[in-house]
Amino acid sequence: MTLNKLTEIKNSILANKKFKKIKNDDREIRLILKNVDVIDPYSIEEYIANDGYLAAYKALTEMNRESIIEEIKKSGLRGRSGGAFPTGIKWSFSLSVEADEKYIICNADEGIPGDFIDRILLEKDPHAIVEGLIIGAIANDANKGYFYIRKEYLAAHKTIEKAIFAARKLGFLGKNIFDQGYDFDIEIRIGAGSYVCGEETALMESIEGKRGTSRAKPPFPAVRGLFGKPTCVNNVKTLASVTKIILNGAESFNKYGTENSKGTNIFSISGKVKKPGFYELPLGISIRELIFGICQGPLAGKTITSVLVGGPAGGFVSEDKWNSPLDYDLFHINRTMLGAGGIVVIDETICIVDMCLMFLEFGLEESCGKCSPCRYGTKKQIAILKSIIEGKGKPEDLEELKNLSEHILSSSLCGLGMSTSFPLLSALMNYEELFIEHLNHKCRANVCKCGENND
């Protein structure tokens, strides 16, 4: 496959079709979402007509491992899974590791309820992710890649399978890709309904055909990962961003965003706002602008009481912090992680205390059970919180909940246990009065049965 061939496909499509620009809001900057709702996801030709596979071609012909990694470092891209680890630095670990086989994995397990951007990209621009995985493979010297897609995303299984098939047919995957003497191919693995399998070491166990329990780190996956070989795991959005950065250069990306959080981010907003949906915006936009500007504020006659950022691994952000920028430094102000960009807005009809219980139950159900702080600690938290919700709580319970949370947070084996307490801690920090009201048998939202005569 030469450049001429790509140009030929491009021209033949463009001769018959004009692609329009689509945005869900005028303020959007569509770098990563450029093709979404614009091209037919099943047509590799339409993807190529929009400069598709040019970045992978460029990576193989004009660049080398070092210069790809350098460009990604320069872009300031940080992992979009929520971990926010700088992608260029992660990739550079592989430079010093020797092995006969290396792997790269696209983490498409998108387990956080309320996050759905990975699904949008997988379904609507699958080739951008396949291309990102090819570039990642070249940079990490991997000859084999995996897509780990969650079971729930039925449509995405098909789009990715078709995309891999089409790319293989044109010689972008398989032996001697792009006729440049490099071998790389991809297999798909489907999850089976386990949140913790989104955690990279549990994910690798799962691909190996085992229970998805987390491994202790170190050794880090970059040294010993899938099947004991050096492995790089990246999120769907990260890989889609990589494609655009290599195609258009680091500056096209890092001219957006803030000092520590470069680029655009795709936010998914759901819950009690007039215009929920997904929007690509520069990192650093304020919560207020996003919720009241772009999403047009609360439903008629209602008041927004809190904004949940980062799902079960994030926290409740109270009104006094809605002017703070949404970026990876958000944690320092609010102990809330931006996460993967999922935001759930709530109003006075929702009880934050009951919602905390829902998150703890989620954490317990999804715990892999390997370490006891996560397995037993969460159980204990649930028991205490339940008694508060049922109107049987004692004032000292709140302190006990805080202590327990801090303990679980600091002693769990993996990120699941470390993060399960975040929503509760943030609620205790920002909305303690609600818990106290429950101790006094009152639930503002009228959700909990904590009245005095409930037995």
Add this chain to the structure above:
Amino acid sequence: MENLKQKNFDLFTAYLEKYKKQKDALGLLLHKSMDLFSHIPQEIQLIISKELDVSMAHISGVISFYSYFSFEKWGKNVIDLCTGTSCYVCDSKNVVKKVKEYLKIDFEETTKDDNFTLLSAKCLGNCVSGVSMRINDDLHENVTKDNVIEILRKYEVKPYDS
């Protein structure tokens, strides 16, 4: 010996052919068994154990870990009812209550007539239009406690409350 449909059994063994002695193919084979038999019968476990050279204990450990693998046979229609954050905010609690009462089953259970199996999904990626509920391959959105029974009825052989 369980009574598995010969055709599906042949399909399974043909699929298995590609993965002999490949231990990491366990997940693929379990998915295949779910697709063909709506559960993972003992007989299939034994075959997998032999052909992949993995222990039966390992196989049951894996089956019990994941919510989309099951030892018990699932019903004709599998309901994935979302209890994720956004759907919670759209009152999934009351939808769940309604469905459980109506079908007289809990999560991970199957109705007596084998028509429905109820699963709790943790987000179907359709958070903007919750409550989301998938039945087999059909996605239903904006499900409420008031319209959920009507939706279930479309999958019934005969109504549950008559």
